[in-house]
Amino acid sequence: MKGAEARTSTAWCSGTLIAPDKFLTAAHCIAKDPRPDQYRIFLHSAGFISVKTIDWQKDLYRFPKADIAVLTLAAPVLRITLESILGEERPIHGTLGTIVGFGRTGGFNEDYGVKREGFIETAPCRETQSDIPLVCWNFSAEVQNGTIRSNTCNADSGGPLFVYEVTGGRQLRKIAGVTSGGSADDCLLGDQSYDVDVVEYAKWISETAQLVGEPAPAGPGPALVTERDVVGQTSTLTQARPEISYPFQVREGIGTLLVAMNGDDNGRGRNNFDLYVIQVSEGTDRVVCSEEGSGQFGFCRLDDPAPRNHFCEITVKTRRSSSRNPLNASNNAPRRRFRKFRR
Template sequence: MKLFKHNLFVLLAISLTPAYHGVEIIGGRKVKAHSKPYMVSIQVSEDHKTYTHWCGGALISENWVLTAAHCKATMQAKWKSQVVLGAHSLSQDKKSKQTVPIIKWIDYGKFNLKVLKDDIILLKLESNVKINKYVNVLKLPKTMVTDVKPGTSCSVAGWGRTSACSENASDTLLEVKLKVIDRKTCNSKDYYNHKPEVTQDMICVGDSKGRRDSCQGDSGGPLICNKMYIGIVSYGEGCADPKNPGVYTLLTKKYLDWINKTIKAQVYNMTAEELY
């Protein structure tokens, strides 16, 4: 049974327990308050009154957030969703926080939970956020991302639990340092064994000693390597397992082109296909 990083529900006849819902940074540390103003808490509500953290994400423009497609795929249709920005503590920082409803989820159109390809989605916000010292955009790569050298140091941030045994989420933003693992190694028999296949549009990042990891709900959060926005937290089996590291959607040219076309098309109230 594959354990993914964000839900407690049965979907497409696959048991996802105990993964997906909640955020978990293992072996991480607290982030300096408001040092990552692009971080987004995607929150959901079943009763349309009380919202809880569901996924991470990155603000890429004044009214667009980039996250993982499985965050939407594992939600129930009746739920409402919103984003919270400018938060270091999810329960405090009231003056710095901005809360904006999500009005549209637009995925790449090819996401498949069984094979986990194209785990990327755009969220259109109801209104523009106010850019300030607490809330700001994370720039997408200017040049094409083809791959990242194995051994490269990267970081992931998120809110939530600090151990696999804990049921309580961290109230403050945490960060963990990880390293890129060779794709061939990640697909090898001792690792994922091509189940699922780690493709050229994905990247493995973890810790060889299993001391640190992103897990269960960091889903959708940005992967930062060499000070660049490189990828999106997608999936992994277990937490802090050195032979089952986190797998991230790599922001390759096809995804960057899609992001730019989709946002441009929405300005003209068209689909990306109609625009060209």
């Protein structure tokens, strides 16, 4: 996220947590403005986190070469499963992978800020990039061999390309690429996208992030498991339907309740999402947490919440009252202007 304040910051790039206080992203996301206090990390299970320092290979970086950066966070993130980088044996052409990011969906869509993932198959890079360590794929068909193919676009920069390897009878996913750019401004069919080859920079990443052995989550408790600990909802808000409520029950023994919100925006502050967590008790409603003001992200943390019914309410206002675009409540960035950034 880009901005000096958490609530007014906007979606800027994507990235991956590789250590409790280390976040892997693309260098072009921060190179023009490397001030740490201008960036925030937003995680659904941790909220807003300030950035303390930024490292990238300043002398080597020439987009897309060495388009990789490590952000050190102001505080470690607790109980979050960390991702491993691929250290050797870069993916061969034809390798299937998963891409993840908070960018827009391409074409004329301006829907930055919602987390999406999809599937790709690696392919040879173009001859003009043959001397740059990249992992490439062609977005040549929306469905191939029965699988829906995907692509990256603006604000997906820095996000991961995962591949899978079998070690000791277990299938492990590793970060093989960091989203960098593409050949087409609209990110649609005919685009060739490219990621930084993580294997090429694995030594620098490991030394900078002080990675030792398999990553382990920080904190006294076990890592959060999405299937067990997280309930998510996605809805579409419109001018005719500017708010929505999600009821839920807090059970006995719940020590901490975390509620995260992120909605899409056009990169220029069109949408203003507000989040309210409301406790229902004896027929009365009481707001126990609110995130108001301009912004597309919100986060509430409640320690020792009362074991009773609650609901969270999300409202949205748009600055363009004539807009026909739906407003998704569910991970802004400038348009890709030159050199085909995916920022």
